[in-house]
Amino acid sequence: MSQPETNLAIVIPAGGGGTRLWPRSRQSTPKQFLDIVSHRTMLQETADRVEALVPPSRLFVITNARHVDPVREQLPEVPIQNIVGEPVGRDSAPAIGLMAALLERVAGPDTVMVVLPADHVILNGDLFRTTLLAAADAARAGYLVTVGITPKGPDTGFGYIQSGASTGIEGTGGVPILSVKQFKEKPKKEIAEQYLAVGGYYWNAGMYIATVSHLRDLFKTYLPQMEAGFAKIVDGLIAGNTGVMTDVFHTLDKISFDYAIAEKAEKVAVVPADIGWNDVGSWARLAEVLSHGKHESENIVVGDHIGYDTHGALIYSPGRLIATIGLDDIVIIDTPDATLICPKSRSEDVKHIVEALKARGDHHLL
Amino acid sequence: MSQPETNLAIVIPAGGGGTRLWPRSRQSTPKQFLDIVSHRTMLQETADRVEALVPPSRLFVITNARHVDPVREQLPEVPIQNIVGEPVGRDSAPAIGLMAALLERVAGPDTVMVVLPADHVILNGDLFRTTLLAAADAARAGYLVTVGITPKGPDTGFGYIQSGASTGIEGTGGVPILSVKQFKEKPKKEIAEQYLAVGGYYWNAGMYIATVSHLRDLFKTYLPQMEAGFAKIVDGLIAGNTGVMTDVFHTLDKISFDYAIAEKAEKVAVVPADIGWNDVGSWARLAEVLSHGKHESENIVVGDHIGYDTHGALIYSPGRLIATIGLDDIVIIDTPDATLICPKSRSEDVKHIVEALKARGDHHLL
Numbered sequence: 001m002s003q004p005e006t007n008l009a010i011v012i013p014a015g016g017g018g019t020r021l022w023p024r025s026r027q028s029t030p031k032q033f034l035d036i037v038s039h040r041t042m043l044q045e046t047a048d049r050v051e052a053l054v055p056p057s058r059l060f061v062i063t064n065a066r067h068v069d070p071v072r073e074q075l076p077e078v079p080i081q082n083i084v085g086e087p088v089g090r091d092s093a094p095a096i097g098l099m100a101a102l103l104e105r106v107a108g109p110d111t112v113m114v115v116l117p118a119d120h121v122i123l124n125g126d127l128f129r130t131t132l133l134a135a136a137d138a139a140r141a142g143y144l145v146t147v148g149i150t151p152k153g154p155d156t157g158f159g160y161i162q163s164g165a166s167t168g169i170e171g172t173g174g175v176p177i178l179s180v181k182q183f184k185e186k187p188k189k190e191i192a193e194q195y196l197a198v199g200g201y202y203w204n205a206g207m208y209i210a211t212v213s214h215l216r217d218l219f220k221t222y223l224p225q226m227e228a229g230f231a232k233i234v235d236g237l238i239a240g241n242t243g244v245m246t247d248v249f250h251t252l253d254k255i256s257f258d259y260a261i262a263e264k265a266e267k268v269a270v271v272p273a274d275i276g277w278n279d280v281g282s283w284a285r286l287a288e289v290l291s292h293g294k295h296e297s298e299n300i301v302v303g304d305h306i307g308y309d310t311h312g313a314l315i316y317s318p319g320r321l322i323a324t325i326g327l328d329d330i331v332i333i334d335t336p337d338a339t340l341i342c343p344k345s346r347s348e349d350v351k352h353i354v355e356a357l358k359a360r361g362d363h364h365l366l
Numbered sequence: 367m368s369q370p371e372t373n374l375a376i377v378i379p380a381g382g383g384g385t386r387l388w389p390r391s392r393q394s395t396p397k398q399f400l401d402i403v404s405h406r407t408m409l410q411e412t413a414d415r416v417e418a419l420v421p422p423s424r425l426f427v428i429t430n431a432r433h434v435d436p437v438r439e440q441l442p443e444v445p446i447q448n449i450v451g452e453p454v455g456r457d458s459a460p461a462i463g464l465m466a467a468l469l470e471r472v473a474g475p476d477t478v479m480v481v482l483p484a485d486h487v488i489l490n491g492d493l494f495r496t497t498l499l500a501a502a503d504a505a506r507a508g509y510l511v512t513v514g515i516t517p518k519g520p521d522t523g524f525g526y527i528q529s530g531a532s533t534g535i536e537g538t539g540g541v542p543i544l545s546v547k548q549f550k551e552k553p554k555k556e557i558a559e560q561y562l563a564v565g566g567y568y569w570n571a572g573m574y575i576a577t578v579s580h581l582r583d584l585f586k587t588y589l590p591q592m593e594a595g596f597a598k599i600v601d602g603l604i605a606g607n608t609g610v611m612t613d614v615f616h617t618l619d620k621i622s623f624d625y626a627i628a629e630k631a632e633k634v635a636v637v638p639a640d641i642g643w644n645d646v647g648s649w650a651r652l653a654e655v656l657s658h659g660k661h662e663s664e665n666i667v668v669g670d671h672i673g674y675d676t677h678g679a680l681i682y683s684p685g686r687l688i689a690t691i692g693l694d695d696i697v698i699i700d701t702p703d704a705t706l707i708c709p710k711s712r713s714e715d716v717k718h719i720v721e722a723l724k725a726r727g728d729h730h731l732l
Contacts, residue, residue: 023689306726308718317705321731323389323719325708332707339683341698341707342691352674353689365687 008136009111009212010050011099014043014063014071014118015089019354019366020281023338024316027366031280032118033070037289042119042280044074049125050116053132060103061118062086062095065242084237087246092257093223094249096208100215101230102237109213112136115257117206121289123276131273134171135209141169143269144218144262145209146180148202150274154192157281157348159204159258160184161270162195171271180268183258202272205279208257218261226252283331283340283347287314303334314344338365374502375477375578376416377465380409380429380437380484381455385720385732386647389704390682393732397646398484399436403655408485408646410440415491416482419498426469427484428452428461431608450603453612458623459589460615462574466581467596468603475579478502481623483572487655489642497639500537501575507535509635510584510628511575512546514568516640520558523647523714525570525624526550527636528561537637546634549624568638571645574623584627592618649697649706649713653680669700680710704731 018030025031032043040048047059056077063071065085072080084102086095096115103111114132122128135145148161164181171177183204187195195201210218219227229248236244262268278289290300299307303317310324317334324330331347333340340350357365384396391397398409406414413425422443429437431451438446450468452461462481469477480498488494501511514527530547537543549570553561561567576584585593595614602610628634644655656666665673669683676690683700690696697713699706706716723731 023687306719306722308715308722309712320702321389321704321728323704323706323716325706325715325719326712327707327709330707334705336686338687338689339700339705340689340691341693341696343693346675346692349674349691350689353672353691356672356674362687 007110007112008054008114008132009058009060009103009107010047010054010114010116011060011062011096011103012043012046012116012118013092013095014061014067015086015095016117016119017089018119020348020350021283021286022350022354023335023340023365024333029070030067030119033067033074036286037121037280041074042121043071046116046118046120047075047078049122049128050114050132053129057082058107060084060099062099063118064089081237085242085245087242087249090249090252090254092206093255093260094226094252096215096257096261097219097223097226098230098233100212100219101227101234103212104216105234105238107212109211109216111212112139113210113212113215115206115208117279119280120205121276121278121280123278123289123292124274127273128275130173131175131271131275132209134173134175134177135269135271137171138167138169138177138269138271139209139211139214141167142214143167143169143177143210143267144214144265145177145269145271146262147205147207147209148178148270148272149205149277150272151196151201151203154189154196155203156186156189156192158279159186160192160195161202161204163200163202163270163272167269169269175271175273177269177271180270183263202270203277204258205277206258208262218265222261222264223253223255283314283333283342283350284344287331287344290314312344373476373478374420374498375424375426375469375473375479376413376420377426377428377462377469377479377481378409378412378484379458379461379481380427380433381452381461382483382485383455384485386714386716387649387652387699388716388720389701389706389731390699394432395436396433396485399433399440402652403487403646407440408487409437412482412484412486413441413444415488415494416480416498419495423448424473426450426465428465429484430455447603451608451611453608453615456615456618456620458572459621459626460592460618462581462623462627463585463589463592464596464599466578466585467593467600469578470582471600471604473578475577475582477578478505479576479578479581481572481574483645485646486571487642487644487646489644489655489658490640493639494641496539497541497637497641498575500539500541500543501635501637503537504533504535504543504635504637505575505577505580507533508580509533509535509543509576509633510580510631511543511635511637512628513571513573513575514544514636514638515571515643516638517562517567517569520555520562521569522552522555522558524645525552526558526561527568527570529566529568529636529638533635535635541637541639543635543637546636549629568636569643570624571643572624574628584631588627588630589619589621647714649680649699649708649716650710653697653710656680678710 018025062084068085162181163178297311299313304321312329329344384391428450434451528547529544663677665679670687678695695710
C-alpha cells in the first residue's frame with residue numbers, strides 16, 4: 001500500500017443536508033463539515049482514509065455550490081478544479097454520473113472510480129483500503145462493485161444487499177468478491193432478523209466502485225436523457241464556465257444511484273467488509289462510535305459536565321457547564337442558540353424538531 | 367383591612383443563601399431577589415403582600431451586608447434606615463433578636479413584630495392577611511405565635527407543629543388560635559403519614575408574631591449573652607455607625623430562632639392557615655406553584671421550547687431554544703454559564719451539584 005494506485009480516482013459526494021445531527025449540524029454546516037468524531041472533520045477523515053491509495057490530484061468532491069468554499073478550506077491539498085459545486089441537490093445519480101463524465105475527460109475511461117460518502121466513520125482503515133483494492137480488481141473485471149458492511153444487528157435503518165455465489169475473482173489480500181443477488185430496501189424488524197439468521201446479507205453503505213467506461217455505459221443504458229446533459233456540463237467545467245452547469249442541472253431528475261442504476265445493472269458484485277463502519281446517522285449512532293472501547297455506562301462528554309447519578313450520557317457543550325442528576329442514556333447537545341435534550345433511544349426523532357422549526361419559519365435555527 | 371394597623375411592624379429576614387434553585391439562584395443573587403414566580407421578585411411579593419397592613423415605614427429587612435443594595439433597589443419605598451445588613455450570616459436567632467432590639471427603640475415595646483421569610487409563595491393573600499391579624503391578637507394577649515400551614519401531604523421536607531387545645535382567644539375574622547403542644551423536626555415518611563392520619567399537625571413556615579417586649583424577654587431568658595450584644599449594635603445603627611455591628615456580630619452564636627427560643631418558650635400559639643403556601647425550596651416545588659390551575663401534563667415554559675412527546679416539564683431558558691423529545695417531568699434550567707437537567711423527583715439533589723462546584727473551586731458558578 002506504499003505505492004499509490006494511480007489508476008484509482010476517489011469521488012466524494014458531500015451534498016448531504018445533515019438535519020439528523022441537529023442542532024450541531026445545520027443547513028450551513030452539514031455533518032460532513034463538522035469535527036464531530038475527532039479533531040478532523042468527517043470530510044477530512046474520509047480524505048485522510050484514502051491518502052495511502054491516491055495522490056490529492058486523484059481526489060474529487062462534488063457538493064452543493066454554497067459548500068465549495070468550506071471544502072476548499074478543509075481539503076487545501078485537493079486541486080480546486082477537482083471540487084465541483086452542484087447548483088441544486090439532485091440526489092446521487094446525477095452527482096455520480098456527472099463525475100464519471102468528468103473523469104472520462106480528465107483521467108481516462110480506464111480509471112477505476114471509487115465513490116465514498118463524506119460522512120461515515122470507518123474504524124479499521126487498513127482493512128477498508130484492502131477492501132477497496134479488492135473491489136477495484138472486480139471493477140477492472142467488469143463489475144459494478146459495492147462494499148457490503150457485515151451487519152452488527154437487525155438494523156432497520158439501512159438498505160441490505162443479498163449476496164449470491166462467488167464471482168470467482170481473486171481479490172487483493174484474498175478478500176472474497178461475491179455476486180449480488182438483490183438489493184433490499186430498509187426492512188421491518190422481523191425481516192431484518194431473518195436476514196441475520198439466514199446470513200449472506202450486508203448493509204448497503206452507498207459505496208460504489210467501477211471503471212469510468214462501465215459507469216458511462218450504465219448511464220447511457222438506464223438514464224440516457226440525463227447522460228446527454230453531462231457532456232455539455234463537462235465542457236463548461238473544463239472551460240471554467242459554471243453557467244452551463246447551472247442551466248442544465250436544474251433540468252435533471254432527482255433520483256438515487258441505487259434506485260436508478262445499481263438495482264437494475266447486471267454484473268454487480270459485493271465485497272463483504274467488517275471495517276468498523278458507522279453512518280453517524282443519529283446522536284445514538286455517534287454515541288456508539290465515541291463509546292468504542294469504553295464501558296456502556298460511561299458518559300461521553302465534550303465540554304464541561306458535572307453528573308450526579310448520570311450514566312451512559314452523550315453530552316456536547318463546549319460553551320457552558322451542563323449539570324445532570326438521575327439521568328441514564330440521555331443526549332444533551334448544547335449550541336449557542338439551541339439545545340437538544342432527548343433519550344438516546346429517541347434521537348432519530350430529531351427530524352420532528354427540524355420539521356417544527358420549518359413550520360415556525362425559524363430558518364436561522366435550521 | 368383598609369385601615370393600616372400601625373401597631374404592626376413587618377420584619378423580613380432575607381439572608382438565605384439560595385443554592386436549592388441553582389443555577390438560577392447564585393450566592394450573588396439568592397432566590398428572594400429573583401423574579402422566579404412572577405414579574406416581581408420574591409422579596410417584592412413578600413412586601414406587596416403586607417402593603418394593606420402596614421405603611422412602608424413599618425417594613426424592615428435584615429439581609430447579608432452585600433445584599434443591602436439589591437434590597438434598596440427592589441424596595442425603594444422602604445426607608446433606607448429600615449434595611450439592616452448583617453456582616454456575616456448567623457442564622458435566624460441573631461437576626462430576629464437584633465430586629466426586636468431595634469424596634470424597641472424606634473417603634474416601642476408594644477409594637478407587634480411579624481417575622482415573614484422573604485422567599486415563600488402565598489397564593490391566598492386575603493386569608494394570609496386575616497391570619498396575621500388574628501396572630502397579632504394572640505400576640506397582644508401574651509403569646510409567641512406561629513402560622514401553621516395546613517399540610518397537603520406527608521412531606522418530609524418541613525418541620526411540623528403539633529397543636530393542642532384552643533387558647534380561647536377570639537381572633538380577627540373568627541380564625542382559630544390553638545396552643546402549641548410541640549415542635550417536631552423534619553420527620554421520616556411513616557411519621558409524617560401518622561401526623562396526617564391523626565390530624566392537628568401543621569407545617570412550620572418560619573413565621574413568628576409577638577410583641578417586641580415579649581421577644582426581648584424571650585431573648586433575655588434563653589439567649590442572655592447574645593441579647594447583651596444587641597444594645598451596642600442598635601446604638602451604632604441609630605448613630606449610623608455599622609462598625610459596631612461588624613465587630614459584635616461575628617461573636618454571636620449561629621443558631622436558629624426555632625431551636626433556641628420557639629421550642630423552649632411557654633405560651634406558644636399556632637394559627638392554622640390554608641393559604642396556598644409554598645416555600646419554593648426546589649425546582650419541583652416551583653413547578654407546583656407555576657402549574658397551579660393547569661393540567662399536570664402541561665409544560666411550564668419560560669423562554670423558547672419545542673417539545674416532541676414531552677409532558678410535565680419545567681423549562682427556563684430565556685436565552686436559547688430548548689428542544690426536547692420523549693421526556694416526562696423533566697426540569698431544564700438554562701443560564702448563560704450553566705444548565706441544569708434533572709427529573710423533577712430528583713431536584714433536591716441539586717445540592718450535590720453545588721457541592722461538586724465547591725469541591726472544584728468553581729466560585730464563579732456558585
